Amino acid sequence: MIAVDITGLTVEYGGMTALKVDKLRLQNGVVNCVLGPNGAGKSSLLRAVAGIVNYKGTITITAGGTKIDKRDIHRFVSYVADIQPSSIRLRVREALLSARYPCSPGFFYTVKDFEYVEKVSRALGVTDLLDRTLNELSSGELQRVLLAMALVKDPLVVLLDEPDTHLDLYNKSRLSVLVKSIAADKLVTVSTHDPVFASLVCDRIVLLDKGIVLRDFKAEELTEHVSTLERVFKTRLVATTLSGRSMLVPDYTTTLS
Amino acid sequence: MSKRVQSLLLLVFTALALCHVTELSAVSHASTLTITDALGRVVNLTRAPQRVVSLSPSITETLLALNLSNVIVGVDHYSYNDWFMNASGLFQSRNVTDVGGYWWSAISVEKILSLQPDLVLADAGAHRPLLNTFAEYNLTVVYLKGGSATSIEDVYSDIYTTGLIFNRTSEATKLINNIEDLLNEGKRLLSGYAGLSVLYVVGIYQGIWVAGKSTYFNDLVSRLGLKNAAESYGWRAVSIEDIAAWRPDVVIIASMGVTREDVEKSGLASLGAKIVYLNSTETDVLSRPSPLVALVPSVLYSALSEVIPPSTTTTTPQTATVTYTETKTETSTFTTTITIEKTAYQSSWVLALVVLSLVIAFAAGLLTGRRTKKG
């Protein structure tokens, strides 16, 4: 069992509080979702868990009962966000190998390094992309590569920051399938501003708005929170079911004040 | 006079005499010759050098004039092609090596090293940057004043030093006296131009470069009865306004690449002065601090007579000649350039400006570096 316990978390940027969470627990086995409009504090939450942003409070990560040391976060927690393009063209293979750094910081790459790269590339279907450069990939291909980079070090926690942006429908479904398959043994948390994606992909939804947790519910309970969601997203949302799951469809034809 | 005063006077005179003796820069102790060169360095020579590299044409010409051509194994590029005493023909037939230059940055140290010379003669004005390299790779080098000469005396002292090194002091003295005689004759020759104000221009690009005061040209010209129009010091660039204020009678152009158009564009043509263009041989004569200075009067005469007929005045009897005798002591002090208030002022302004800009740059760097990136 992998769990993330958050207590008394505050994240501040330039004097402004971006996020305040009193108590939150995330677990593996389900797809966790952090849902909210832009500026709600989703990235801050994920980044705090990943340890790449300064915060006040306590975030404890436990795996099978043992607490993970702060210094080992890089090894066990993966954070996936948009990658900044660089003119120094990096090939997919090199990016994947570099993502193994927490496991092998030595001068040479080990046999295990490229075994993992091999394995994960096959699992995510990126083997034919290995020799391509990151700059020339389509958004769907890039997303898969970023996911591969996250998985190649065999982490315990995978945090995906708005992975569904830039993706077309096909790739969204592909992503959804992948995310669900990972969630079994790893602690997966996805952030998104799309309630449709959240409702179809995630099992547990944490609703954020203006840096505060408004609601925390299971996907089955979605319909109970429609009005709150409509208020937060300022859009009319219509509940419906799809493949036995309740989902929300935004009504773009009207606006809510 | 009391005995006490007498003995005191004796003491004082002895002391003075001793000082006089130590002023000698070249002291022969048994077989070692000690030279204090133009950079103030003390060089010991155990015997007359047999393999010599000369790094400037004026030095080469002095060597040739002292009949020392057989010790020369390497010369600079200009010397290699020199016309003086058929130098180029001589060097080619003797397989003398061209070591590049004459400016220091074009000298091939490697070529000099491969010649294994026992002496290198260099010019204090042009070859100073090579001093460290010469020292580190065990090359014995003596610097002569050369282009940094401020008077004819300096040129003579270079000739004399060269004579000392090769144990040819009597030839050196004779040569110096010959030059003196020719210069005195030259003064008589140029008596028709006495008091004429001349400006010696050596370059037109990036300012008009002239021979100012404290150059040996200045000394030479005044000794010949003419006047150097330039009021500036050293070899430096001046503006056309300055030149106009000096009101030269004749402007002598001693630079091979300068055309009449260039001269017109620079404004020199509209000063009301006569312009004379020297050919390359004449330019060499007027710009080399070597035995060639003896030819300066005739070159000047032919140049000036092109544009101004000599005024027929009764020739004035010349002033007493100065003869160089062997007992004249070689002053060991290297005459430093005259400290000019104006120059020092300008230099410190440059320094201040530069320091200020550095400080501003630092401050700017610190201030802009304050921006921190988040996340």
Add this chain to the structure above:
Amino acid sequence: MTGVYNDKIVFWRSFLINALILITTLLVVYLVDFVNPAPAVLRDYRFHRDLYAFISGFILGFAGSVLQASLRNPLVDHYVLGVGSTSLFAAYLTIAVTGVVDSTRIAISSLAGGLSGLLLSISIANLLGGGEVSYILSGIGVASVFSGASFLLSYYILEKQPYAQALLLGSFATPSKEYMPYLVAATAAVILSYILLAKRLNVLLLGDIYSRQLGVEPSLTRLVSTLIAGSVASVVVGFFGTIGFVGLITPNLTRLLTKTSDNRVVIMYSSVTSGALLLATDLLARKALVASVGEVPAGGVVSALGGLFFLGLLIREVRGSR
């Protein structure tokens, strides 16, 4: 392309090739300079000059590739970032103030100057937005200011200390033996840094967020890398003058030919080939050009060629083959 990808092959192959380049260079040097009998001082001079030329190239190649990796910018090297001009300026300032030309003083002052210049260019570049072109604009701006200042200062210095002129032109024609300990120390620093930094720089190439997430603190790594690269490049510039573009060409060429951005490979190739290149240029200048033109500063030749290459690279980048 499936199949087991053996990274070790890539690394050791490049190691082998570089060893070959080194051996070839040594052979050429031996044939040109040492096979014929020559007086001991001449051999001494040639030895120092050849060694210095190679080491300078080695160091500048390292500096260029490290700067490119840490700033994620293929268009920079020490010269473009203004390290050259500021080092020189600082060396000149020291000479102007103290009136002494001394290896220790030159090394220290050019170090201080070069690092300040680097700090300044990077700060201004961040102010301009931090994009790639901002670094070049900023660097060249800084370089121009201090080049001009150095030039002005040189007039003042030449009255006091003509030897300083040697620095302005910068060449290997006056290889002072006093430089040896500094250059050896710099080379040792380069090799050590390569071993410790190469993989971290690979991670840094992924961007700040990914880098931090993988345990490589971006600002710290960048600071250390630029400090080391700036320092060793400054020392070379202080002794031998501004030699630009050497560190710019070789990393780009390496990435192009080996089709990898793995810094363990790129830095190695870059250092060794830059050393060989600079040595070759100096040998050429010394043997071939001296007869006709005189001593040509090695930096001049490389800058001319490098400048052309740089323009080509710039055009390709701006055209957007991203």
